[in-house]
Amino acid sequence: MDERTTDIAEESICGRDGLLYAPHPSNARVLDLGCGTGIWAVDVANKYPEAFVIGVDLAEIQPFNRPQNCDFYAPRDFEDRWALGEDHWDVIHMQMGCGSVSSWPSLYRRVFMHLRPGGWFEQVEIDFTPRCEDGSLVHTSMHKWYQWFQEAMEMSWRPIGHSVKATVSILENQGYSGDLVRFGASVNALTTILKEDINPRDAMTISLISEYKPLFQSSDKEWALKAEIIIHQHLCYHEGKAHGGILAFLLDHMFADCCALMDRNRRAVTADLKLSYIRPVSPNLPTSFHVWVAKVEGRKIQMAGTVSLIDRELGEVVAVKAEALFIFLATS
């Protein structure tokens, strides 16, 4: 990818509002491994003026004109010896590192050693495997090309593929603990496919899902998605009140994405969707959507969700409760 394409890809993965997901102090020391053009590091430095951000990369392609609280070390190999000080970083970030790393266990160990106690490592990856909902890509040249590309990357000891399960297991073996928050790369890809399928004149749908940047969480017990979404007033029926149908659309969309995360190879459809509107949701303010899988029985997926907002007096309150039944379609 050229530099501009990388920047566009970065915007579509992280979103301009959701630069840093890891909790961090305002004066955080942040390290970006394989920073590429440096756009993420510069944006974080601008957004958090008290923070200090360093990007490292093999290629010296970062801008000279950078914020004072941002610096770049390039050319520098993050698989070579680090002389950046242990216990040094509040957040270490890596975005699109797959295809660049010969030993993930060593890199994760090194990252672990250089985080201050309680610090965070966050990694954002894309699953590039070409897929299509109806499976029609399977015998195409694109599919074949991707297989060869994968083989070539493996032969160069830097696999391009990414597996959430394998990553979590390596992270756990290297001593990481607590909430292992994983970014929904597959969800973002899914949403992107959906966006491409939309008729460009359908401004309402585009406007609705353009705010949708889900954060995927899972543990042995639960599959869940969280997203902060702004519902714009121009899509609402009443002034100052988010349209109930829009909230239902977004929750239904998130339920479907949550099912896709559980099993990408099967399609799930809505069989039942119930919403209780407890209090009005204001448009033009970030609103928290949270959906999770409550129970799976054969092809049936029982799900639940909430829409929450911040009330000045009460703090975080639930404005909408949702329950859904999704069904995995039978495979022929």
Ligand SMILES: C[S@@+](CC[C@H](N)C(=O)[O-])C[C@H]1O[C@@H](n2cnc3c(N)ncnc32)[C@H](O)[C@@H]1O
């Ligand atoms: C796919 S790009 C991602 C760039 C950036 N993180 C982004 O999301 O736009 C991967 C970057 O990692 C850099 N890279 C690959 N191997 C590296 C290494 N061993 N040490 C430092 N940088 C490396 C490449 O030069 C490239 O800029």
